């Protein structure tokens with residue numbers, strides 16, 4: 001695993017109803033790589049991302065992360081592993097009655113003892129770090145607001161800061177801009193990209209829009225019907241491949257679906 005932080009081997013996911021969502025996925029991610037995962041609706045992008053941190057239980061295959069086997073981890077091992085893996089969700093998953101700052105500090109929970117965690121006894125340096133992250137994404141005026149007072153784009157910037165507060169090696173972003181207008185989408189993608197690059201964090205980001213994927217990612221992984229059909233440089237992604245990928249679902253390429 002030279003330089004590699006994540007190695008997914010022969011990953012298969014079969015849902016209880018019988019749907020074979022992932023067929024035989026092999027994927028290696030190097031430190032600091034920014035990878036867009038594209039593909040039509042139902043291709044298996046979310047299933048892939050969520051299998052990596054076991055929000056979804058993989059059916060077969062192995063997932064190595066920083067030399068640990070995720071698929072074999074018990075609860076406490078998994079908690080430790082997840083502390084190094086930030087997640088950004090389409091619907092933000094914030095705690096809406098809590099403040100923006102508290103939401104970001106939740107990213108630190110994986111590093112705290114359970115008693116300190118229950119009573120929200122965050123260290124002063126964690127607070128300063130969280131405030132710095134919020135300032136960096138332009139939310140300095142929102143720090144003490146309740147999360148439900150924010151716009152969608154602002155909520156997602158809080159989601160980005162929460163993931164960064166974890167000090168992760170890898171960020172999994174599952175359609176982070178699918179609910180946002182183009183302007184907010186650009187702000188959120190810039191925030192994810194810039195911080196990942198600066199801190200050497202690898203990122204796997206699911207995106208519907210091919211143009212956005214090409215703009216940010218150097219490496220693109222394209223998924224169709226549970227299989228990786230392309231894995232290469234953005235510049236190598238041909239029009240033919242894009243056409244094949246979205247066959248019959250062409251309208252999805254540009255719209256923010258869902």
Ligand SMILES: Nc1ncnc2c1ncn2[C@@H]1O[C@H](COP(=O)(O)OP(=O)(O)OP(=O)(O)O)[C@@H](O)[C@H]1O
Pocket residue numbers: 015016017019020021039040041042043044045046047048
């Ligand atoms: N909880 C579930 N139970 C059963 N089948 C599921 C479940 N979640 C997803 N699937 C099925 O697995 C396949 C892959 O779904 P997945 O959500 O991973 O695709 P996706 O590429 O992320 O799609 P989208 O872009 O629409 O989010 C689809 O056929 C979907 O219907």
